[in-house]
Amino acid sequence: xxxxxxxxxxxxxxxxxxxxxxxxxxxxxxxxxxxxxxxxxxxxxxxxxxxxxxxxxxxxxxxxxxxxxxxxxxxxxxxxxxxxxxxxxxxxxxxxxxxxxxxxxxxxxxxxxxxxxxxxxxxxxxxxxxxxxxxxxxxxxxxxxxxxxxxxxxxxxxxxxxxxxxxxxxxxxxxxxxxxxxxxxxxxxxxxxxxxxxxxxxxxxxxxxxxxx
Amino acid sequence: xxxxxxxxxxxxxxxxxxxxxxxxxxxxxxxxxxxxxxxxxxxxxxxxxxxxxxxxxxxxxxxxxxxxxxxxxxxxxxxxxxxxxxxxxxxxxxxxxxxxxxxxxxxxxxxxxxxxxxxxxxxxxxxxxxxxxxxxxxxxxxxxxxxxxxxxxxxxxxxxxxxxxxxxxxxxxxxxxxxxxxxxxxxxxxxxxxxxxxxxxxxxxxxxxxxxx
Numbered sequence: 001x002x003x004x005x006x007x008x009x010x011x012x013x014x015x016x017x018x019x020x021x022x023x024x025x026x027x028x029x030x031x032x033x034x035x036x037x038x039x040x041x042x043x044x045x046x047x048x049x050x051x052x053x054x055x056x057x058x059x060x061x062x063x064x065x066x067x068x069x070x071x072x073x074x075x076x077x078x079x080x081x082x083x084x085x086x087x088x089x090x091x092x093x094x095x096x097x098x099x100x101x102x103x104x105x106x107x108x109x110x111x112x113x114x115x116x117x118x119x120x121x122x123x124x125x126x127x128x129x130x131x132x133x134x135x136x137x138x139x140x141x142x143x144x145x146x147x148x149x150x151x152x153x154x155x156x157x158x159x160x161x162x163x164x165x166x167x168x169x170x171x172x173x174x175x176x177x178x179x180x181x182x183x184x185x186x187x188x189x190x191x192x193x194x195x196x197x198x199x200x201x202x203x204x205x206x207x208x209x210x211x212x213x
Numbered sequence: 214x215x216x217x218x219x220x221x222x223x224x225x226x227x228x229x230x231x232x233x234x235x236x237x238x239x240x241x242x243x244x245x246x247x248x249x250x251x252x253x254x255x256x257x258x259x260x261x262x263x264x265x266x267x268x269x270x271x272x273x274x275x276x277x278x279x280x281x282x283x284x285x286x287x288x289x290x291x292x293x294x295x296x297x298x299x300x301x302x303x304x305x306x307x308x309x310x311x312x313x314x315x316x317x318x319x320x321x322x323x324x325x326x327x328x329x330x331x332x333x334x335x336x337x338x339x340x341x342x343x344x345x346x347x348x349x350x351x352x353x354x355x356x357x358x359x360x361x362x363x364x365x366x367x368x369x370x371x372x373x374x375x376x377x378x379x380x381x382x383x384x385x386x387x388x389x390x391x392x393x394x395x396x397x398x399x400x401x402x403x404x405x406x407x408x409x410x411x412x413x414x415x416x417x418x419x420x421x422x423x424x425x426x
Contacts, residue, residue, distance in 0.1 A: 001289045001290075003282060003285045003289050003295055004297065004314070004317040005285075005296075006296065006297065006298045006313055006314055006317075009298070009300070009301075009303075009309070009310050009313065010309050010313055011225070011307075011309055012226040012228070012229045012307060013225040014309070015225070015229055015309045015312060016229065072218075073216065076214045076216050077214075079214065082216055083216070083217045083218075083219065084216050084217065084219065085219045085222070086218060086219065086220045088222075090222075094224075094225060095225055096223050096225040096227070096228045097219070099228060100222065100228075104217040104219075
């Protein structure tokens with residue numbers, strides 16, 4: 001009698017992440033784990049995207065925040081399905097938190113799910129939520145060195161957004177140095193420089209997004 | 214528009230434990246999380262039970278062990294479905310490990326599942342596996358004071374087995390002191406003194422078990 005021996009143990013987070021990812025796939029949903037420092041423009045990016053989004057793509061949002069529902073209220077004012085997760089003293093979302101929101105969302109009637117993680121370039125790194133895409137948003141005022149200072153989160157990204165390009169000049173932002181930093185940790189993720197304020201560059205990101213469906 | 218706000222967050226382990234428990238319930242399986250120190254007699258207890266078990270109850274076993282499959286091979290020699298989980302440097306099973314074994318077990322054709330945890334009175338405490346019952350086995354040579362020294366694992370037990378009663382005299386084991394210790398941390402769990410070696414007391418445990426189905 002052959003005894004099955006199980007050695008490569010999955011963590012509970014990996015298992016729940018797998019379940020989330022399967023559910024998204026089955027329902028044709030692209031789920032985006034949106035990570036970035038506080039003030040990088042995560043919520044603005046979601047709103048900029050939603051405002052310009054093709055009418056064929058129905059968005060929904062999960063808002064991660066330690067205690068408030070300020071961002072969720074802003075998104076709800078656009079009449080978009082939104083669920084707030086208050087993480088308390090935990091500094092990132094995990095797969096079980098995402099899973100716990102899903103019964104509140106119109107899974108059968110949505111195509112694009114933004115999962116706004118808690119504002120940090122450290123803690124969300126490496127936590128698989130079961131998202132279809134991992135995205136990092138950083139912004140001009142944060143400086144060019146962020147990919148080198150936070151290599152893990154940039155290395156795991158499927159796409160990177162550089163926000164607030166409208167103020168690049170006043171910050172003397174060295175874009176090629178930034179891109180070099182990105183490429184030293186991540187060889188493949190596309191980088192979208194854009195401004196949620198002026199709308200510059202948002203269409204390029206949308207074109208790429210449409211190609212994912 | 215009312216925003217759902219999720220605050221009482223379930224951990225991934227809790228979610229997977231819930232899934233395991235639901236699966237057991239749906240299939241009429243009693244899953245027993247069997248915890249105890251190394252040498253308490255966990256595997257002997259499983260074999261003593263299986264040898265005397267009513268033919269109507271089909272057993273299966275998950276064996277947790279840091280590296281070996283010695284216990285699993287012993288159980289397989291009885292022609293019982295068994296899966297080995299090697300936990301490596303982790304000192305207890307968790308719900309995801311149990312979940313990862315389930316596809317190797319005849320879920321539709323089993324009634325009683327022993328989940329032999331890694332030998333320890335500390336690490337398995339408080340990890341919900343999704344079992345129907347949490348059981349602690351301790352043995353005469355370990356002494357009367359174990360419930361007081363390891364209150365968490367005894368407090369969470371649904372039943373407690375005191376093994377190796379055949380050597381109680383030579384160890385001058387004070388049974389009433391042991392029972393007092395149990396009751397100081399756990400007011401309700403039944404205690405079954407028995408000897409896997411002689412079989413004394415095993416029928417009482419089986420009668421109780423049959424009452425759970």
